[in-house]
Amino acid sequence: MSRLLERRLTKLEAATGPKVLGYWYAIYASDEADYEAQRAGLIASGRVKPDDLCVEVWLAETDAAREPETFPETKTHEEWVDILARPECQQ
Secondary structure (H helix, E strand, O other), X not given: OOHHHHXXXXXXXXXXXXXXXXXXXXXXXXXXXXXXXXXXXXHHHOOOOOOOOEEEEEOOOOOOOOOOEEEEEOOOHHHHHHHHOOHHHOO
């Protein structure tokens, strides 16, 4: 495949891919104090804004420490409402 064709294909794939609407963050913590300390550190570093969505993921005592992760959000609010209205999401 020629370079020109590869570049065109890359541009086309990027244009048709899902649009990133924002980001959310998973913070892996052993307790509430650990979560708050990590979140404060992320805010202080400028990686996370104070109003960004941060989800706490609790680690078991046997789990190794993990760095926070950033995830892109590609679904709109309306898409999430539709997903959560599905029977398999109802409990």
